[in-house]
């Protein structure tokens with residue numbers, strides 16, 4: 001039994017009955033199998049004709065390489081097909097509903113793409129003379145003004161490149177502010193429902209992290225938090241709306257208490273899409289908050305794709321924000337402030353987050369999104385996102401247990417747990433079963449405070465028909481898990497790969513491809 005080399009199918013994958021022709025591909029209709037590039041390419045092949053170029057050797061002096069680098073070669077069409085086939089095995093927001101909680105996988109309007117591809121934005125280089133990029137700087141500045149107005153804050157650091165990077169920026173501002181007043185506080189308080197990046201950020205910046213428990217309602221326990229405040233507490237990091245999909249109603253009281261104790265308030269604003277246009281974090285006493293442009297303002301993300309995490313800052317923290325930043329002058333021209341200048345507006349910057357100005361492609365997309373919605377449209381975004389999430393919560397609460405349904409309406413995401421499933425069945429089985437129904441699973445086992453958590457964020461861009469179909473599919477899979485349907489334990493059945501051993505994958509990851517003979521020898 002053999003498979004032709006182009007295919008990723010291997011006999012142990014089965015699924016084709018008794019006799020398999022030597023050229024069996026493993027393809028299922030137009031769903032194509034694909035092998036690793038190391039399996040299909042050979043070091044003797046190349047897709048490019050490189051003329052012998054003696055000047056190359058001259059240019060490199062005696063540094064040119066003499067041995068083979070062992071990379072697999074393919075012809076151009078083979079290369080194109082390889083990557084296109086792999087790309088077709090991805091799930092994408094452009095293919096279907098993507099219910100990942102906390103990740104805000106909303107539709108990305110094509111208008112944003114059109115704007116971002118305009119040569120004046122797409123082709124600028126960060127080292128161009130400032131007078132040749134006035135338009136780009138105007139975009140950064142215009143977006144900065146929108147973010148300040150939408151959040152009711154005093155300043156904004158535009159350079160951080162993702163949410164977690166923004167968290168680091170905000171915490172470094174807090175650290176710089178404490179240093180400036182000679183107050184070396186060491187502890188950051190983080191609620192136990194926090195996104196994992198929050199404690200990681202605080203620890204990375206050199207703080208000790210202490211957890212604050214949640215109430216039975218799923219919100220920060222204000223009494224416990226107040227009791228813990230003291231001269232060693234640098235600040236708190238609170239996600240609002242939180243990762244249970246609930247608004248922290250005590251936010252103003254939390255801020256006041258933290259400020260009275262000499263600390264700062266960091267808000268994880270990744271869920272800003274639930275409140276944009278409705279709540280201004282500045283009114284809640286927040287000192288620093290990152291905004292995930294790629295979530296709230298709809299830019300393609302995921303799979304490590306580009307992000308952008310500007311941080312809005314209070315008046316107290318703004319002086320410590322990072323360089324560079326744009327400055328608009330009375331004559332309408334923009335400059336970039338690249339260095340600290342004593343006595344100027346930005347005298348005590350903690351330094352830089354990035355080499356240049358941040359994510360230009362994200363800035364243009366986010367500004368296109370904001371301007372095409374306008375202030376009223378953005379408020380509608382938040383309202384519809386919350387409406388959709390509550391529709392899911394109420395439609396499924398009879399099938400799955402919703403641990404905080406008694407706390408009132410949810411914000412932009414609906415949270416369920418695994419109570420009531422048959423013995424031996426878990427959230428993982430429901431997630432795998434959903435794949436067979438054609439859905440990317442929701443976020444599972446997060447937040448950690450809820451057993452077997454399933455967190456569903458529909459976003460405002462899904463229609464009622466889409467939500468109804470998803471509710472039907474998830475409801476059916478959940479009923480199977482409650483009835484103990486054994487076929488669910490081995491789902492997915494229809495995906496290109498069956499259920500993987502996730503424990504082995506985490507504990508004994510195989511990160512390097514080896515020729516099969518070598519792999520056997522290495523074991």
Ligand SMILES: *Cc1c(COP(=O)(O)O)cnc(C)c1O
Nearest residue numbers: 102162163164195197268270307
């Ligand atoms: C997505 C998210 C983050 C991290 O943002 P990245 O852009 O992925 O770094 C932090 N906190 C919350 C609540 C999030 O949802």
